[in-house]
Structure formats: structure tokens, C-alpha cells
Amino acid sequence: MRLVIAKCSVDYAGRLQAHLPLATRLLVVKADGSVLVHSDSLSYKPLNWMSPPCTLQSSEPDDEQREAGIVETWRVTHTKTADTLVVSIYEILHDSDHELGIDPGLQKDGVEAHLQKLLAEQIEVLGEGHRLIRREYMTAIGPVDILATDAAGASVAVEIKRRGDIDGVEQLTRYLELMNRDPRLAPVAGVFAAQEIKPQARTLAEDRGIRCVVLDYDAMRGIDDSHTRLF
Amino acid sequence: MRLVIAKCSVDYAGRLQAHLPLATRLLVVKADGSVLVHSDSLSYKPLNWMSPPCTLQSSEPDDEQREAGIVETWRVTHTKTADTLVVSIYEILHDSDHELGIDPGLQKDGVEAHLQKLLAEQIEVLGEGHRLIRREYMTAIGPVDILATDAAGASVAVEIKRRGDIDGVEQLTRYLELMNRDPRLAPVAGVFAAQEIKPQARTLAEDRGIRCVVLDYDAMRGIDDSHTRLF
DNA sequence: TGATACATGTCGGAA
DNA sequence: TTCCGACGTGTATCA
Structure with missing residues (x-):
């Protein structure tokens, strides 16, 4: 360098x-x-x-x-x-x-991918009787973060964000619209899950019948045995 | 520093x-x-x-x-x-x-604004008989990039992007919804114009009756006499 | 390889 | 201050 x-x-x-x-x-x-x-x-x-x-x-x-x-x-x-x-x-x-040599690289913790993994493992955070169908469930317009079923066996599509903004609600709305046209899945309920949900996003979501769930990352990480704390 | x-x-x-x-x-x-x-x-x-x-x-x-x-x-x-x-x-x-002092700052000449100017000048790119009404046509929720009329005299709202992403389609959809409530303008057709349009965005746009137009920036710039090449 | 969504996005402008 | 859109976005992932 x-x-x-x-x-x-x-x-x-x-x-x-x-x-x-x-x-x-x-x-x-x-x-x-x-x-x-x-x-x-x-x-x-x-x-x-x-x-x-x-x-x-x-x-x-x-x-x-x-x-x-x-x-x-x-x-x-x-x-x-x-x-x-x-x-x-x-x-x-x-x-x-200066000779620096190659860098071992950055280790990150707390990004959306990690949230998704934790929620998939702890799907009951969404409520009693929920079961994971699959992560990254593919649709024609892109992958839904998590597809699950509730206690009654009905489909639940989950959109996960680190920060729950209005864009995420729009995204989930598009998925729901599409998935509800699929007779094998319909009716599909929507869950908007984030560490923090902006008031505007919450209002829009609830107006559209989408349930909002605030994720406690630290608590979920604490439950996760496989996780080794960095600090 | x-x-x-x-x-x-x-x-x-x-x-x-x-x-x-x-x-x-x-x-x-x-x-x-x-x-x-x-x-x-x-x-x-x-x-x-x-x-x-x-x-x-x-x-x-x-x-x-x-x-x-x-x-x-x-x-x-x-x-x-x-x-x-x-x-x-x-x-x-x-x-x-090291003492560096304050920096005079970067002077940019962007592509986005230039695309809008070129399309306004070459509005016939949208089709025979199109005429420009105005750039940055103001609505209650923000300016539409270009408002024009087609050969039949009907209103056309144009959203311009360098990269046509799904967000741009959403944006244009909001404008169209609003403008179609205005009896002086309605019916307003939508055109999504970009140098590159993503398949997802195209699918969504066409599903909503919005026409997609791919802009050839180099060709449009070549036609533009007023443009002085810097290199 | 191409398309897509995430990012400690950052950054700027307007309401 | 928040909201919204552009960015030489860059970058990883996954088909």
C-alpha cells in the first residue's frame, strides 16, 4: 500500500x-x-x-x-x-x-441473514404452534424470507428486516398478493418482523391486516446455543 | 489527517x-x-x-x-x-x-438529470406524435419526471431512471393513481423509461398496464447537438 | 454469468 | 428532524 x-x-x-x-x-x-x-x-x-x-x-x-x-x-x-x-x-x-499482507476479513454479527436464521430456529416467537415450512420460499417476484404455518395449519409469510420501514411492508404486500392467488397456499397471513418497526410502517401494515412482530435480537441470540458470543 | x-x-x-x-x-x-x-x-x-x-x-x-x-x-x-x-x-x-486544509469539493455531472433533459428534447422516442407538456410536473406527492401527450392527445406520465428497479414502478404507480383522480388529466397512461429495466420491474409494470421503454443513452446523446463532449 | 436483495449502505434535498 | 430518492452505489448470494 x-x-x-x-x-x-x-x-x-x-x-x-x-x-x-x-x-x-x-x-x-x-x-x-x-x-x-x-x-x-x-x-x-x-x-x-x-x-x-x-x-x-x-x-x-x-x-x-x-x-x-x-x-x-x-x-x-x-x-x-x-x-x-x-x-x-x-x-x-x-x-x-507499506507491506500489509492479506487481511483475514471482517466478521459480522447482527445482519438480516442472522436474524432470519434465528427466527427460523425459534419460529415459535411468532406464536404457539407455529412451524417452519422453509426459509427463502421462492415466488415469481422473489423469495419470501420465511414461510411457516400457524397453529391452525394456515400459511404465514414472514418478511424480516433489521429496521422495519415502509418499503418492507410494500414488499410483503406484493408477496402476499401473489401467494394468495396460489390455491395451494391461500389464505396466506402476513407477518412483518423487525428489530425496530417505524410507526408509519406499523400503521400501514396493520391497515393491510399484516401482523407486526418486534424481534429482540439479544434475547434470541441468547437462546441460540450454537452462537458463540464475540464479546 | x-x-x-x-x-x-x-x-x-x-x-x-x-x-x-x-x-x-x-x-x-x-x-x-x-x-x-x-x-x-x-x-x-x-x-x-x-x-x-x-x-x-x-x-x-x-x-x-x-x-x-x-x-x-x-x-x-x-x-x-x-x-x-x-x-x-x-x-x-x-x-x-499532515495538514490538508479544507477541500473545495467535488463537481459532478450526473447521468440521471441528463437523461431527463435528453428525453424531454427527444420526446418522440416514446412514439410518433408525442408532445412534451412539461418536465418535473408537480403533483401533491412530488414531481413527475415528464408529462406528455400521445398522438391522440391523451396524457402520459413518464418516470425516468438510470436503472429501472421495482421501486421506480411503485413510485410511478403512486403518481398515476393520484393523477387519474384529476379530471383535467385523466386518463393518464404510464411510461417507465430507463437505460436498463430489471425483469422484476418489467413484470410488475406490465401487470399494472405501465409501458416500459429502454433508453439508449449514447444514441440519445449522439443526436443531441447541444451536447459538447468533454473527451 | 446474470439477477436480486442487503448494506453499520451514504448522501443530499425537501417538507 | 424525518422522509424520500439517487448513487460511479458495492457486494454477496443464488438461480
């Missing part, structure tokens, strides 16, 4: 066109060839970047560029899409290289 | 929990206090980060940590949400500080 602090201007042409006026910025060149351009604020997202696979070609300035004060030009080109990032360097204030 | 190359492990607890095992990584501390943790591959997105506003608190290791080889601990806490990022540093390989 190469770290460069430089006065530079940047031009990008690809899915859009963008220009960064002359200023001092951090340039990061990663081992895979990708390049990031960061300012000193606005976290997380670079001002500009090039994703791998790409190639960096450095070149000396021509007379006109030298006249303008440019000491070096980087042309970063995406291998497949031909997107191009051009960094015009006016002054290099820092330049260092 | 402070740049640190360090052997470290990282733990995040907030909207989810995540853990990074011991490895050598780049730590960036920006002027606004935000922290990025980057590996040497996977561009653009850090492995872990903390967005501003947040505070970084550095501390000496306790005996147990020192035993484990930790020489310093960073605790980065979000000011509002109490999300926490803990960086356990085992060895610092590089540490430098």
Missing part, C-alpha cells in the same frame, strides 16, 4: 464525469491497484476512486503541464469498463510504501 | 457487531475525528470506520492487555448514537500527521 499526500487535481470520466479542483489530498494506492482520493473530512467515502481491476500509469508532464506546475500525472484506467481517473500532481508532500 | 500503519484488531458495536482479527492495516484519522480502517485490497469501502461526529480516546493498555501484546487502545465513540469502535494496537509501523 502506497500512501501519498499531494497537492493535486483529479478528473474522473466513467458512469459520470467529475472534477476535483487543486487541493492537498491523501492518495492511497492499494496492492490490487485500486486508488482512493481522500480529503480531510467526510468520512468513509473517498472523494474519488478507482475500483479494481485497474492499472495505474504514471507519466512525466509535457511542456504545457510543466508550465502549469504539474510534476507528475497518474492515469488510472479500469480494465473492463475503460473508466478513467486522472490525477494531476503539483507537489508531493509525503510518499511512503 | 493522521496516517497510521499498525498491527491491530478492531471491534465495532453499533447497528451491528463486527470484529477484525489481528492484521496489519491502515488507520486514517481525519480532521473531523472520523476514523477509517483500510486493508490493502477491496477499494473504496473501509473494513471498518466511524463517521463524524465522534471522539477518539487513546489509552494505555492495562496489565492484561499488555500481556496480550497490546501497546495502545483507541476507543472511538459516536457522539449521538453511542456506536463504538475499539482499535487494539499491537505494533505501530508508521505514524505521520
